[in-house]
Amino acid sequence: MAESEANNPGEEQEAPSISILGQYIKDFSFENPNAPRSLQPDEVTPQFGLQVGVQSSQVGEKEYEVILSLDFDAKRGETVLFNVELVYAGIFRMAGIPREQLHPALMIEAPRLLFPFARQIVGDAVRNGGFPAIYPDPIDFVALYRQQMERAQKSNGENKAN
Numbered sequence: 478m479a480e481s482e483a484n485n486p487g488e489e490q491e492a493p494s495i496s497i498l499g500q501y502i503k504d505f506s507f508e509n510p511n512a513p514r515s516l517q518p519d520e521v522t523p524q525f526g527l528q529v530g531v532q533s534s535q536v537g538e539k540e541y542e543v544i545l546s547l548d549f550d551a552k553r554g555e556t557v558l559f560n561v562e563l564v565y566a567g568i569f570r571m572a573g574i575p576r577e578q579l580h581p582a583l584m585i586e587a588p589r590l591l592f593p594f595a596r597q598i599v600g601d602a603v604r605n606g607g608f609p610a611i612y613p614d615p616i617d618f619v620a621l622y623r624q625q626m627e628r629a630q631k632s633n634g635e636n637k638a639n
Contacts, residue, residue: 491573495586498540500567500594507602508560515558516607523551523558527613529621533583541569543587549599549613561602565595584625585618592616 509515530546544566551558569587571579592615600612 493573493575493578494570495574495582495590496570496572497590498568498570500565500591502563502598503544503566504562504564505598505602506560506562507606508557509606510557510560512607515553515556519553521553523553525611525613526550526552527616529616531584531588531618531621531625533587536568539570539572541571541583541587543567543569543583543591545588545591545595547595547599547613549603551608551611559603559606559608561599563595563599563602565591565598567591581622584622588616589618592618 526549528546528548530544532544532546533541536542544564547563547565548560549563550560567587567590569583569590571582574582596612596615600610603612604610
């Protein structure tokens, strides 16, 4: 007899699955504050910055909204060439995923599924803003998750010390 059957006789285990029920833009902004000067060719290579955020909240019995926030910008020295802010979300059905694996699935796998669509929106906005098509680099959501967990542990430790 399998261990799960011994723990829950007569109850069949559901196979783990993540399903995207829908995805959508929650908020979007493109700024080109120094146009037309920012569109002129220059010898100086722009510096690109990307800030990423991930949040999740339960919206149904097995359904969760996962929000991916991207803030992508380019600067030449102190001059802002463009800034794109995108808040992109999806509704996910998380079935058969053990409780201890649910948070990592929501914070790693769900944004990994959303990212290609968000990346395309950002790249299209940059191109439509008059710049060459520039897309944010792929994101290591595992590393991002680990960083968030380390920060949360440090802040919990500091709060307990106070």
